[in-house]
Amino acid sequence: MATKRRQTLRVAMVGHAFMGRAHANAMRQAGRFFELPFDVELAVVVGRDLARAAAAAAKLGFAEGSRDLDAVLARDDIDLVDVATPNDSHAPVAMAALRAGKHVLCEKPLALSSQEAVAMAKLARASGRRVGLWHNYRRCPAASLAERIVRRGDIGRVRHVRATYLQDWLSSADVEASWRTESKRCGSGAHGDLNAHLIDMTRFLTGLEFVEVSAIAATFTKSRPTGTGKRRRVDVDDALAFLTRFDNGALGTFEASRVAPGRKNHNRIEINGETGTVVWNLERMNELELFRFEGDEDTRGFRTIMCMDESHPYAANWWPDGHLLGYEHTFVNTFAEFVKSLRGRGRFRPDFDDGVAVQRVLDAASKSARSRRWTKVG
Ligand SMILES: NC(=O)c1ccc[n+]([C@@H]2O[C@H](COP(=O)([O-])OP(=O)(O)OC[C@H]3O[C@@H](n4cnc5c(N)ncnc54)[C@H](O)[C@@H]3O)[C@@H](O)[C@H]2O)c1
Known part of the structure; x- marks a missing residue:
């Protein structure tokens, strides 16, 4: 009997150090412990240096590395952009991703100021895309x-x-x-x-x-x-x-x-x-x-x-x-809830x-x- 093919959620992750490792681990584990509506595919890691991004991609389980965020955002096959970079890049990266029609998960704090945060929230609401913040605790x-x-x-x-x-x-x-x-x-x-x-x-x-x-x-x-x-x-x-x-x-x-x-x-x-x-x-x-x-x-x-x-x-x-559970499980739980929310109608919080x-x-x-x-x- 043919099994029904599940939809795939393809992820681009920007930044690949401390939080990049925590997020990548969560993305790999979530489907093994939660019933998710999608198969999660780790597509690309974006960094500032191609060799380091490629090395991180290999280590963290992504298909490839890139240093060209615009090219990654232009890809039709990327559904979700994960922002795991320092705070000053949250707004430009998340807003570019929303404008490109991607869902966005972003590290905290959301922005450098309230004004910047308000602009991000406004764009998120207008985009109709799902957004979330990694307040994993x-x-x-x-x-x-x-x-x-x-x-x-x-x-x-x-x-x-x-x-x-x-x-x-x-x-x-x-x-x-x-x-x-x-x-x-x-x-x-x-x-x-x-x-x-x-x-x-x-x-x-x-x-x-x-x-x-x-x-x-x-x-x-x-x-x-x-x-x-x-x-x-x-x-x-x-x-x-x-x-x-x-x-x-x-x-x-x-x-x-x-x-x-x-x-x-x-x-x-x-x-x-x-x-x-x-x-x-x-x-x-x-x-x-x-x-x-x-x-x-x-x-x-x-x-x-x-x-x-x-x-x-x-x-x-x-x-x-x-x-018992540890620090990394809080990220897995967060990511699983976010992926589930993509099929639901309610807000993902935060x-x-x-x-x-x-x-x-x-x-x-x-x-x-x-x-x-x-x-x-x-
Ligand atoms: N949720 C949590 O518990 C938690 C814990 C630590 C950090 N954070 C947040 O996560 C974010 C990242 O922190 P971190 O500890 O991983 O930092 P980090 O310095 O360990 O890593 C930052 C990564 O971003 C890359 N980077 C920097 N500028 C970039 C740019 N413009 N474009 C692409 N890549 C860029 C760096 O090369 C590096 O890979 C911060 O916003 C921080 O506040 C959250």
Whole structure:
């Protein structure tokens, strides 16, 4: 009996370093663990250097490498463009891809500014193409479970969001300058890099919107070596913290730093409601902490839920109960959901409108840090 041929989704991926590897792995794995409406074909890796793009294509499982984005976008057989490049290229690459009629998955933060993000979202809506942002932490099973718990009211009305994302890789003044320390390439420092995730995660977990912010920021190392004997000025924050008020009256504290020794990827969010608390921490990503005012007072306390049972989000797609997941699985889950959304009618979240909302909070906090005043969010 002849088997029905499934449609193929052909992907061009732009950028092939850290995120390129994470995305390529997700694209290869998704169809092995999820029922997808398409076969995913890794068609081409686009980079700035042909030899390196070709080598990356061979290593990551793509058919070929290219340094000619325009030629790739002109191809009829490319359906999806994945943007895995530094922040300053998100808008030009994603918008060119949308104009060429491609679906787009883009890394975070969506853009360098709210204005740029708004233009991207407007074009995405007009294009009728599907767009998504790689806020992969949303699709960690424990984070998705936290959303379920908060949204169904298990911890009551939210009063506090307490979020920290701390790393230490820029602690030493000897670490070289890169696109991540230059505002025209990245927009902002730890703020856009790490607070972007916390802001997106908060909107996802609680459904709340940020109303106003008051921020402080610091750049402790003012210039960094370039590897050529010269130094380059650092014009982005090493750390930025802000207070916020949400649209339901809840209070939030957010802190991002890349100079917190010992903290490698400490992405933690605690939500206090009227009747309970949930805590998600990437460094314990298979677990969720939950406290509720229930049961006997003398045995009440935080409990730790191992989020890898069949009843938990995404768990059934992977291994038998209790067999753990890691960082890369959050990308696989994200990519699988995106591919499934191509057959559905609803929005894939987060999309570029979510990216605009995140960018508005980022911009308001940057402005507040400069002006030293409370600032309304866009
Ligand atoms: N979702 C996450 O958890 C997460 C984690 C890390 C980085 N990011 C985001 O992913 C993006 C990429 O970060 P990364 O860590 O992979 O950076 P990286 O420096 O490791 O890699 C960037 C890649 O883009 C290529 N590149 C640079 N400019 C280009 C251009 N104009 N055209 C084509 N290729 C270009 C580089 O050659 C390299 O292959 C950034 O926006 C970053 O904020 C997201």
